[in-house]
Amino acid sequence: MRPFELTAPDSVEAALSEQGTFLAGGTTLVDLMKLNVLTPQRVLDINELPLRGIDTSDGLRFGALERMNDIAHHPGVYPVISSALLQSASQQLRNMASIGGNLMQRTRCGYFRDVNTPCNKRKPGSGCSAITGDNRMHAILGTSDACVATHASDVAVALVALDAQITLASSTGTRTVKLDGFYRVPGETPEVENDLRPGELITEVFVPKLDWARHSTYVKVRDRQSYEFALCSAAVALDIQDGRIVDARVAAGGVATKPWRLAAVEDALRGEPATVRTFEQAASIAADGAKPLSANAFKPSLLKRTVVRALIEGSRA
Amino acid sequence: MTSRIDGPLKVTGQAKYGADNLFPDTLHGYIVLSTVANGEITAMDVTAAKSAPGVVGVYTPFDVLKLDKAVSSVFGETWVPLQTKEVAYYGQPIGVVVAETYEQARDAAMTVEVTYDEKPAVTSFTDGLATAEEPPEIRGGAPNEMSVLADGVESIEDALAASPVVVDNTYFTATQHHTPMEPHSAVARWDAAGLTIYSGNQAAHLQAEELSTALGVDRSQVRCINPFVGGAFGGKARTSAAGFLAAAAARALDRPVKVVMSREQVFTATAGRAATAQRIALGADKDGKLIALRHDSVSSTGMDRSFVEPTSHGTSREWYATKNLHISQKMVPLNIPPVTYMRAPGEAPGSFALESAMDELAIALNMDPIELRLRNNSTAPPGKDLLWSSKHLDECYQIGAMRFGWANRSPHGHEDGDWLVGMGTATAMFPGLRFPATVRATFKADDTAEVGTGGADPGTGLLTVLALVGAESLDIAPDRVTPVLGDSALPPGGLSGGSTATASAGSATMVAAVELIDQLVKLATSAGAPFEGLEVTYEGGRVLADGRSMTFGELLRATGRTELTATGSSAPGEELTKHSFSSFGAQFVEVKVHKLTREARVTRMLGVFDAGRIINEKTARSQLSGGMIWGVSAALHEGIEIEPSGRFANADLAGYLVPVNADIPDIGVHFVQYPDTLHSDLGAKGVGEIGVVGVAAAVANAIHNATGIRVRHIPIRIEDLLDS
Numbered sequence A: 001m002r003p004f005e006l007t008a009p010d011s012v013e014a015a016l017s018e019q020g021t022f023l024a025g026g027t028t029l030v031d032l033m034k035l036n037v038l039t040p041q042r043v044l045d046i047n048e049l050p051l052r053g054i055d056t057s058d059g060l061r062f063g064a065l066e067r068m069n070d071i072a073h074h075p076g077v078y079p080v081i082s083s084a085l086l087q088s089a090s091q092q093l094r095n096m097a098s099i100g101g102n103l104m105q106r107t108r109c110g111y112f113r114d115v116n117t118p119c120n121k122r123k124p125g126s127g128c129s130a131i132t133g134d135n136r137m138h139a140i141l142g143t144s145d146a147c148v149a150t151h152a153s154d155v156a157v158a159l160v161a162l163d164a165q166i167t168l169a170s171s172t173g174t175r176t177v178k179l180d181g182f183y184r185v186p187g188e189t190p191e192v193e194n195d196l197r198p199g200e201l202i203t204e205v206f207v208p209k210l211d212w213a214r215h216s217t218y219v220k221v222r223d224r225q226s227y228e229f230a231l232c233s234a235a236v237a238l239d240i241q242d243g244r245i246v247d248a249r250v251a252a253g254g255v256a257t258k259p260w261r262l263a264a265v266e267d268a269l270r271g272e273p274a275t276v277r278t279f280e281q282a283a284s285i286a287a288d289g290a291k292p293l294s295a296n297a298f299k300p301s302l303l304k305r306t307v308v309r310a311l312i313e314g315s316r317a
Numbered sequence B: 001m002t003s004r005i006d007g008p009l010k011v012t013g014q015a016k017y018g019a020d021n022l023f024p025d026t027l028h029g030y031i032v033l034s035t036v037a038n039g040e041i042t043a044m045d046v047t048a049a050k051s052a053p054g055v056v057g058v059y060t061p062f063d064v065l066k067l068d069k070a071v072s073s074v075f076g077e078t079w080v081p082l083q084t085k086e087v088a089y090y091g092q093p094i095g096v097v098v099a100e101t102y103e104q105a106r107d108a109a110m111t112v113e114v115t116y117d118e119k120p121a122v123t124s125f126t127d128g129l130a131t132a133e134e135p136p137e138i139r140g141g142a143p144n145e146m147s148v149l150a151d152g153v154e155s156i157e158d159a160l161a162a163s164p165v166v167v168d169n170t171y172f173t174a175t176q177h178h179t180p181m182e183p184h185s186a187v188a189r190w191d192a193a194g195l196t197i198y199s200g201n202q203a204a205h206l207q208a209e210e211l212s213t214a215l216g217v218d219r220s221q222v223r224c225i226n227p228f229v230g231g232a233f234g235g236k237a238r239t240s241a242a243g244f245l246a247a248a249a250a251r252a253l254d255r256p257v258k259v260v261m262s263r264e265q266v267f268t269a270t271a272g273r274a275a276t277a278q279r280i281a282l283g284a285d286k287d288g289k290l291i292a293l294r295h296d297s298v299s300s301t302g303m304d305r306s307f308v309e310p311t312s313h314g315t316s317r318e319w320y321a322t323k324n325l326h327i328s329q330k331m332v333p334l335n336i337p338p339v340t341y342m343r344a345p346g347e348a349p350g351s352f353a354l355e356s357a358m359d360e361l362a363i364a365l366n367m368d369p370i371e372l373r374l375r376n377n378s379t380a381p382p383g384k385d386l387l388w389s390s391k392h393l394d395e396c397y398q399i400g401a402m403r404f405g406w407a408n409r410s411p412h413g414h415e416d417g418d419w420l421v422g423m424g425t426a427t428a429m430f431p432g433l434r435f436p437a438t439v440r441a442t443f444k445a446d447d448t449a450e451v452g453t454g455g456a457d458p459g460t461g462l463l464t465v466l467a468l469v470g471a472e473s474l475d476i477a478p479d480r481v482t483p484v485l486g487d488s489a490l491p492p493g494g495l496s497g498g499s500t501a502t503a504s505a506g507s508a509t510m511v512a513a514v515e516l517i518d519q520l521v522k523l524a525t526s527a528g529a530p531f532e533g534l535e536v537t538y539e540g541g542r543v544l545a546d547g548r549s550m551t552f553g554e555l556l557r558a559t560g561r562t563e564l565t566a567t568g569s570s571a572p573g574e575e576l577t578k579h580s581f582s583s584f585g586a587q588f589v590e591v592k593v594h595k596l597t598r599e600a601r602v603t604r605m606l607g608v609f610d611a612g613r614i615i616n617e618k619t620a621r622s623q624l625s626g627g628m629i630w631g632v633s634a635a636l637h638e639g640i641e642i643e644p645s646g647r648f649a650n651a652d653l654a655g656y657l658v659p660v661n662a663d664i665p666d667i668g669v670h671f672v673q674y675p676d677t678l679h680s681d682l683g684a685k686g687v688g689e690i691g692v693v694g695v696a697a698a699v700a701n702a703i704h705n706a707t708g709i710r711v712r713h714i715p716i717r718i719e720d721l722l723d724s
């Protein structure tokens, strides 16, 4: 860790007028600072800012500083969101980590975290160690020759499935963007992960009202039962009426460079009977276009299986 | 059932582990590791580090802290850091930065620039199998390759060819690491008396030997203190780089120095467990009697070739009755960190192979896997006349099968909702060993007693056992006995390794107690003493004669003494020429595998063990269930990914998975208690390691039962079970 300067602005205006790296729960930032992966000169502790509140009266509104556990345990929150949160990290981490920080968390790629290895995301142009290295956990969708790292957030997958939006504030004003469009695939510039502009602060997360999202689920497949990132995950919400699928939301995690909405799978579900056969047929296209790496040839198959499982469990929810 | 005596201290944070000792003026050292796996360091630019805030010393192979060969009476030579510019593995300690604070040392260490003359690294175990070498020596000096053949049989190949049923497969186990909760660390301080070092270790007197030889000072000038050890498992049997560097830097700088490895550093700067490849061929008759057993083992090792993981010697050599046996051991030296003893070295990975093979044979014979094992139950190791001193493996299986509901197992598992469920079993064995140990027993004037020895309690419960055996031998209540461990100033107490500590220190305690009581009686009857000239007896902490009695405390006070001390020693001896010794067990595991996404999770476990007399069921149970969790971990989680460059891809606890609570079900542990007094007067054999033995195979066998998929490597992961 490099020495840095720490300030704690007490208003959004003050925070936006200063230059520095925002510190929320610190579970990503401090971790990466200890590893010398992030070396900010100046850190702005935003925990005193009034970015709080969980409002479920018309859609869901979360202040960016709400902690993962508080959102997960709020009764009005759709199951797919609670479930994704509760399957994330550990109790202790969820008590500290904020929803805003969660959406901004960095990849878990081991090379990104080790300053002794080449990594285009950490050091543009240095090369990607994962493409020829240990890439079992890495992405098969949305990858490029420059980077194959997954976006590691669970809840972002659920939020993207539900068309969530985020509000961004800067010294020049605020704007609202869809979370799905906010994230970027790596392309030639893996160091750019999203559309956040320098100095911009996430103030709020909004999930539009979707009554049938009460019938939703998040399936996370991983190498141990808790406290581990997804090898593959699927967020599903289903509107089933009289045995037919009226509408569906499906997104996948652990397999892509950003939370991966599966619009084609949703299309294949709409109007079909809610049967395992339908689920299997729809899921069969989930991995179309996937580019497996040397150590994760199994992921396309696992993705399809995970989507089927999530659809089955979602149809029971 | 006695609770751990040091439990309250540990859970309230009052137990002082090595790195908890902080003296005024202490400096902090941070170790620098190599980032290539093979080559020579041509330069180290330490300019920035030397001028960084708080830094008082930077030591490298160019600016060296001189250390000689480190030698101990049990382990021979041990590697000492910084004495060479040669790099033999990625993550090798090549420097230490010492500063006023830990953070200053760490930040400065990250500025050190190293230039290497890099050479190609040899890092692939599987590529090396074809050219595996003969190892220098295997545990106990056994030959690398050996056969036991029935009369008239020419070779193991002939015996296999003549077997009506044969299974022949190769099994692989991953590189692992102990990575105990307490990272390797040391606090070293010099004064007129010499060096005092606080560092978690498995045997204070061996650490003192290693440090005194390395530092070139007399053994009497080195005192090693480690009353609490935060896990060791074989990985703290030798002095760590942290220990050597703290001691040498503290001497050079004339201030106390503390060195604590980071979790990441522990993975490469201390030795782990070898990867293994094992080919096993079993030949049997139609009734399941083994005709031939062939087990050829290869293990990985560092370029120092300092350790070989003896998988066939640790299992097939002794486990089953077979007329024909052939075992062999080879090794593949690689540019990887050294390997060493790790909980059940040999037995743990060896049993994965052998007990998976036994399951495969049972299936080939269409026979119940327990029945197959009982049909091959041995009365002595193959080709040896020394019978097992005490063996109740059959009873372990009978009780286990009943308690686990084995009769409900179907050959093809069963379904439970979205999950496939299967049961598996495996045999566990671990040799009954003992080390020489000396114990000091003391009666004190306040009517308490102390029992002390230099051995260590790395979480095993030895401290509690010492109090219990001391109390029993001195015939007083356990709460009057203060056990003392972990100090090289105490008599050498063996080694907390090889599941030997209870039998070794316990036996010596019994001898010391007899000697102490003898001295008390002499004192009581000596001239001028209260029982002068009388025929006295000792009972319940009192000396009795003529209807009169006095406690030992009263007697000491009456004779103007504060204490009375005796030592007693015990070592393995004649019994080794009469019997073979082992602990035995039967492991049972139930798993579920998701029909679609194929995660395998353990849902029930039971281990039934025959480990002689159980001195304290509570700590013994903890040892065994802990071992069984290790087995689940090996089966489903643990494995170091070694990159072609020699870098460990997952050298931290985020990437090197071990189970969390959610992965572990309730664990049943049951003992059949048959004191083995042929092994030692105490009747206890070891429980530290046998718990892990066999579990990985039982998991793999249960997975096969559930899914029909046989996985011949560990860890078994989701992709291994996605058959289509």
Ligand SMILES: Cc1cc2nc3c(=O)[nH]c(=O)nc-3n(C[C@H](O)[C@H](O)[C@H](O)COP(=O)(O)OP(=O)(O)OC[C@H]3O[C@@H](n4cnc5c(N)ncnc54)[C@H](O)[C@@H]3O)c2cc1C
Binding pocket: A021, A022, A023, A024, A025, A026, A027, A028, A029, A030, A031, A064, A065, A087, A088, A089, A090, A093, A096, A097, A098, A099, A100, A101, A102, A103, A104, A105, A152, A153, A154, A155, A200, A201, A202, A203, A227, A228, A229, A230, B654
């Ligand atoms: C061991 C471990 C296991 C984990 N497992 C999981 C898991 O299974 N699933 C999962 O989803 N996550 C997991 N995580 C990640 C965890 O969820 C994130 O670290 C956490 O959500 C980040 O939130 P934070 O408030 O601590 O962010 P911080 O660490 O404070 O910040 C993270 C980043 O976001 C920026 N930032 C923070 N708030 C804002 C804001 N309002 N506006 C703009 N930028 C902001 C910071 O500048 C920083 O760059 C794990 C983390 C750890 C350490």
Ligand code: SF4
Binding pocket: A107, A109, A110, A111, A112, A118, A119, A120, A121, A122, A127, A128, A129, A130, A131, A146, A147, A148, A149, A190
């Ligand atoms: S996958 Fe991305 S993050 Fe990982 S090494 Fe390659 S460039 Fe870096």
